Amino acid sequence: MGELNVPERPLTGFTSSYSWEPLDEAVLDAFDVWEQEGRLGFLELPGDRDLLAEVLLEASRARDKAGTMIAAGIGGSSLGLRALMSALGNGSDRRVVVADSPDSSILSDITDSCDPASTLLTVITKSGGTAETLAIFMRLYDWLFAALGGEVNSRITAVTDPVKGDLRRLASERGWRSLPVPPAVGGRFSVLSPVGLYAAAFAGIDVEALLRGAERVLKDFRSRREVSLAASIAGAYLANFRTAPVHVFFPYTDRLYDSALWFSQLWAESLGKRMGLDGSDTFTGQTPIACRGPADQHSLVQLFMEGPKDKTITIVTASSDGMDSEPLSGGFDEYPSFSYLQGRTPDELRAAEAEATAEALEERGLPVSRIILPDLSPESLGELLFALETATVLVGLALGIDPLDQPGVERGKVLTYRAMGRPGY
């Protein structure tokens, strides 16, 4: 019975061009303590079958009702969903539009492209009070209300705290559908909660496979500890966190560019922090840059090759990406700039460039890491996202900071509320 011996697919791989020390046992112990204290809610998402069932049920209802979903959210409530849709949403039989900009002109573009009769509106904010998200939602609500009147209430799903906040109250008072954001899951760690999964499931993405990928990374982390995928990424990234002020996250496929932007938030907001509370006024943080290969070879690589040596690089590829594509035919034998491409594929060129860029940057003496997904499947994406979340928390704990808070954004909020005349500010 050969079929029973199906080899397990390989886990996402990670290598780096430089040497680094495995994470200290004390960091892994601190992680365990935080988990036991219930602070790392994202760790529970891969195994939360009840929440998954709730997401699948709501998504199935939504699929029965409409062809389009507009998802209003910002930051942690939009970047993860964008990452899922870009990587996995091609060929979907449903359309998901992410609205994250309080900009009338952009919002008009969106409403002009949607038919209110077959559009659902999902509003995503954990606190239930994010200003931009509510402004975007209110504009879209006005648009739907103008077309549908009171029926608008049957078109709205609120993804928010299970108990607290104005949005939760509204949802229950007006009979809107809703899904919970578990309270211990922070915004930038919420992609595998209803925040990301609901609209993804509406689009037909296999969200169970996403969670399965995450679970594999979690099991690997629990069993292999400091040599696991997540802890390896953390160890390697920690090694040059202070010596390389800039981290270039450089996928060589457009489908993962939004994952790079998602990583930018995760890395910047978790690890860009004032150190300690002793008044010493020192700061830590590494500036992430999301790049897109090979396009950004023609934009930023000159700087990486000849500018200040202040960067560390992660090249992200997927092994089977584009392997089955058609070769270029052409008929350009007489034109040397064209002829060597005949019989090859654009994807072979792209893979060669990923490797060439990594090598050139290594030769230049920059620390280069490689993340290699087995493929561009939901399971692999789940592995990538979950491994990066876990690694980010590990690095934060190793640095002695709180990777879960974001106190630095308060000042701008207060100034905005004042300018907008919000009572109490």
Place this chain on the structure above:
Amino acid sequence: MGELNVPERPLTGFTSSYSWEPLDEAVLDAFDVWEQEGRLGFLELPGDRDLLAEVLLEASRARDKAGTMIAAGIGGSSLGLRALMSALGNGSDRRVVVADSPDSSILSDITDSCDPASTLLTVITKSGGTAETLAIFMRLYDWLFAALGGEVNSRITAVTDPVKGDLRRLASERGWRSLPVPPAVGGRFSVLSPVGLYAAAFAGIDVEALLRGAERVLKDFRSRREVSLAASIAGAYLANFRTAPVHVFFPYTDRLYDSALWFSQLWAESLGKRMGLDGSDTFTGQTPIACRGPADQHSLVQLFMEGPKDKTITIVTASSDGMDSEPLSGGFDEYPSFSYLQGRTPDELRAAEAEATAEALEERGLPVSRIILPDLSPESLGELLFALETATVLVGLALGIDPLDQPGVERGKVLTYRAMGRPGY
């Protein structure tokens, strides 16, 4: 006759929160010398009426033939066009799709969304030999050829060197339409040449107004020298070029986000350089990050507020942006997180956030500049792009480097050609 006294519209404004010295006269003199030597071809684009006429004629022919244009290009041959389309292409009666990724899956998405019977293909590469661009072009050529056979030749326009290169030779041998990239105009300075203007004009963008905006900036620079808009930007940016390794370019409108990505290439590739030829192995460069307000407040501002003080910030806004939009209605009086937004617009919130973020970052002690466009018109965009091009060259000359070359990308090209088996490598 009051109508004769129409006040001239204001030029794009620039202010900064920190003090800086006007550019040295020697830098302006060096600029003049480079111009006289014919090295700064982009300066001639605003006044080149013949080239404009050629672009308008070709675009008009194209508009008569088709509803969609796919533009294949990469780096300087795609970023400028994307900037024009994002800022000004809304409401267009023609569709422009920029293809800059040698990725079968992305290219299939593009061809699936286009009807070959009404699609034109434009291939943009100054040298005529850019590997990615030609691989993208060859895939799209195969697709058009499969649908149209020999008629494909009537659908192609080559934007390339007027004389040199395989693409120029192909265009003349196969009877493809073509437009020239003036030899003295480098890729990242080519947005206002046929590279950007042809597809923009096809989309109905007023490219003459773009050039008018550029011309105003040029006149302002010639007459006001070190206190002109372009030289002011250069002086202010030069002041913290060495002390702030990261330059955050932060427009508060989605429509200018692609302009920020365009600026990233301009700034990184022009100014990220090995210094001198004396073997001293020192490097210069400032890492640009394109941000998008207010969305990136929820992603990167925590790092800017509490991370290392290694950044300078440019907030970009347009004065009249969204001023005429509809206020939010709502009916959410009982919900404080919603009610203060009623009667306001998403755009008022966005404007308040731009100001609040700038203030918070200034309070934090970061150097903040503000670029204020009068509006989101072609003329204003022309001002912005041209002022930044001019300022970049000025900063390069002040640093004592060549802002026009990009020697650092050669190594990756050689390794790629080898991997692809290109003869001679």
